[in-house]
Amino acid sequence: MTIESERDKAGFWFEEDVLPGLKVKMELKEISFNGNSKFQQVQVIKTIFGKTLVTDGKTQSAESDEKIYHESLVVPAMLKHGSPKRVFIGGGGELATARECLRFPSVEEVVMVDIDEVVVNICKEHLPTWGDGCWDDPRLNLIIGDAYSNFENMDGQFDVVIMDISDPIEAGPGIALYTKEFYDMVASKLSPGGVFVTQSGSGDVHNYDDCMTAINRTCREVFDCVAPYTSSVPSFGGNWGFNMAWNLGEGEEGKEEIKKWKTCSDIEAKIQASSKHDYIFYDGETHLGMFNPAKQLRRGLEKEERVITRDNPVFMY
Amino acid sequence: MTIESERDKAGFWFEEDVLPGLKVKMELKEISFNGNSKFQQVQVIKTIFGKTLVTDGKTQSAESDEKIYHESLVVPAMLKHGSPKRVFIGGGGELATARECLRFPSVEEVVMVDIDEVVVNICKEHLPTWGDGCWDDPRLNLIIGDAYSNFENMDGQFDVVIMDISDPIEAGPGIALYTKEFYDMVASKLSPGGVFVTQSGSGDVHNYDDCMTAINRTCREVFDCVAPYTSSVPSFGGNWGFNMAWNLGEGEEGKEEIKKWKTCSDIEAKIQASSKHDYIFYDGETHLGMFNPAKQLRRGLEKEERVITRDNPVFMY
Amino acid sequence: MTIESERDKAGFWFEEDVLPGLKVKMELKEISFNGNSKFQQVQVIKTIFGKTLVTDGKTQSAESDEKIYHESLVVPAMLKHGSPKRVFIGGGGELATARECLRFPSVEEVVMVDIDEVVVNICKEHLPTWGDGCWDDPRLNLIIGDAYSNFENMDGQFDVVIMDISDPIEAGPGIALYTKEFYDMVASKLSPGGVFVTQSGSGDVHNYDDCMTAINRTCREVFDCVAPYTSSVPSFGGNWGFNMAWNLGEGEEGKEEIKKWKTCSDIEAKIQASSKHDYIFYDGETHLGMFNPAKQLRRGLEKEERVITRDNPVFMY
């Protein structure tokens, strides 16, 4: 044993704020890119979680668990619909959300609108496996611009609408995409049987009320059914929250439909009938774990009264 | 805005190692106790997670989520049995594990053996709500000593055996309590219908193979049925792992029994028939989330080949 | 060797901002006090530097080197005067500045004005050796209040005026005490042969221009002679800066007088003729080291053009 072994060898660290008074500290193995776009600070680094995209000091996705996050975001909504043809993605600069959509042979067009060309290009260069196979897929319609106005001005309807944007932070570009006004527009552009899903910030018991419960409450103003769910994404610091929403078909009853979905036992069959992909993370048993969140979170969702509007936005730390 | 506001005000931090290259950093609001017992460094502090017991630099339980951990550890095994009369707890110095056991009116005796009297006394003084109501409960038989030899020399059988000890760290006092030899002894001292459960270290996708899968594999050498499960305990840095194990009754088939338990739909009824407690964390839907872990973890459990014995121990970071 | 030894045992840390992009991180052994006064956050902790007073996240003085700081601040000015009878201290809540003044038998009165009674009381309780012997010294006239207005309204003159206040931070209570207006008043209240000295922030080559050079430049507007000097105070993160100033007597020439002081060879004799104290830090050779600062600092002092006034304050990080 040398004196060396008593020292902390890992001298380079990435410290990420999780909450006031809580940080995660990761050994920093590489800084591949460190710059600024018009919209945000953009960094590509390597940590214990592998290659990682960081914007404004927050991990966006990491090599070791980006599939957990992206499968969680995309696959349930796609399966819920069954045979989606046209999909809209707000954000999604890493192209991994598009990748998961394009796995479905039924898909004819994925419209993806991300505001930050720098992020898109940086991911293509530094995180090529994230969007592997998508760049040349003719079904991908990639637009650089504001998701809100592009979506507003788009003709036709969508089978699935997926919001893969940064958390709502004051003055952040995505704030309008977490409002009742936006969700009303989404509802009006969903085809019959259409499904909406949005990443919703942390789903951990100590901070689900940062924004997850408020996003859920806002969706409930607009949609008949809203199913909140979580997945454990270690590089995000714990459980991550999502909200999936849809309107009822004829003769359907909301509570019943949500319960059916939460305890759904034919997920494997649904996968075989659509993408046929052997997912890293998602399958029938994972589905039960995701859609049956802990009692505290459910109580927090029940108690939540905040409806997010342009005039009453919510902010995460 | 003053210059001050651009500085990081929280100058005091507790940095906890999670893995090599990964730490959690919590603002340190108080140091209530900072000392050493014969066995370990013992600290009681206050962070964003409230009052926290720390031994050897590792969070043992924290005010904000100790109930998640202790309900997860105790309640499923107690409900699985149905009407436990005699319970053994290895470790459990905070007395919160005993607290959860003593809520069950069927319980006549809780034998608890913790090696570290300093921890027990410190918790009584600094974390009084952890063991609230237990100190004077005549059903509690608290022994300071080595859990292994005390258990070995104890007469009679137990309905539930609960291991609430530190993670297996080389040379740590608890290492023998994670071996096949110990589990064989447990099996021999369980009454018919008896249930064994042990905390099993991290259940996160990036480190479940530190020890959770090996503990599971070892249990499978000894017990007919082993149900691994996880709960999200933020103060532990993410998902936490447990293994619950039991032997089959006549006419029962292992896979079937495990599946029944994983998708069990009458948890609420079981609670009403026994403790009748309104748990903070645990209920029927939480149960589904806990016992249906993600696909990666299940694959890791399947692939695991390590059987822990006295001659082949496993170590966590 | 155990696994333990590869971990960083010191889990509790005090992180102090030195500059943007530079922090010092000290193991935190105790938090003896953690509160707020009307004016500032006040903390007493224990680190590698021993018991330490921290206000607003900045180390004010530490057991291991408070004598270096306080001897550096007080003794040269007292010796320069020779036989001071009446001394004014602005700030100085720890009472260690008063302690150094009261060592001089010639001293008949020390008027000390500190704004923060909480700091004074906390130091008396938690740092008793700092002000050892001063509390009952009838020569000490301790006033809680604003140093500026108290000094302004005070009758009579002073032989030595010592400013031992926090660094100039925007909106901080001491900002007015670093202005030309204040120094003009000091000059008017110094007796013939009187000496002024002020702590002046960091004297390190990378940040002396935070405020040390500007304080020097401002003093030069008011006083005939200004001698900048530095001492290494490790708990402050490096070299610390001071400025000592005085007006010329008849027939004296400024540059000559400053040079005489910088290379003064009878410091030991001066000590023997006054305090007769065997200082921990200060003696003739230390004096040469202190008053002959490095070339970069001298060039920085020459180039400095900022004169601090009420209308043009300077701020440290």
Next chain:
Amino acid sequence: MTIESERDKAGFWFEEDVLPGLKVKMELKEISFNGNSKFQQVQVIKTIFGKTLVTDGKTQSAESDEKIYHESLVVPAMLKHGSPKRVFIGGGGELATARECLRFPSVEEVVMVDIDEVVVNICKEHLPTWGDGCWDDPRLNLIIGDAYSNFENMDGQFDVVIMDISDPIEAGPGIALYTKEFYDMVASKLSPGGVFVTQSGSGDVHNYDDCMTAINRTCREVFDCVAPYTSSVPSFGGNWGFNMAWNLGEGEEGKEEIKKWKTCSDIEAKIQASSKHDYIFYDGETHLGMFNPAKQLRRGLEKEERVITRDNPVFMY
């Protein structure tokens, strides 16, 4: 003000151990190189101190103050000699020590022996200004190898011998170069009037006894005169220590010679007579500051009893 401004923007940090319980934490702006040589971990980064060479987690020299360190190490010894022709450098991989030697027109040969070719090449590529102008200087004789054996086997004598090697860490390559055995050999290879100087680790009041005082004590076993001195090198975390040693000429008396050097008033003239360089840091007044260290350090030097030999090495943290 945005929420952003309350967060700590600098997410990337280099944490350097100074002592057990003391670290310096620098914002990490770039990682230009991160690898290992046969001998050590080698990193080139950018922090608040500019481009920085780090080996085994320790700052070796940084853009913002490497000149303070290298001028301190080289210039006094060169001036003490007066007109050095042949210089030996042990270590010095950045080539900045060679640069300072080669500024002296009297120098005919600089023999430099560094063990680590990777460091030398990395510095040439990433820190080109460190060795600016030296690479093609025909007077430089650069040898990759062990300084001890190369020096031992070298013919002829040297006017100045400079040790610019890593601190003595157990099992580190330089340990033998801090022993009485080595210094005996140096003394035997110095020409009449020859001067020896070695970097000596921290000179701060809280850790000069890590190794600075022991190196001084060991030199005193071998040389008639030893002058310890310090310079403030912020990127090293404070005051840095050096020991300069020489043997007496005829009719000279040790104490007198050392005192003459400490208070030497013709440094400017010596510079004009030799290198004629306008140094960033070093001049006559700087010289007085460097060679008149604080009383504590002088007392520590007096009390030191450790003589470093191969059988009794000393180790720094």
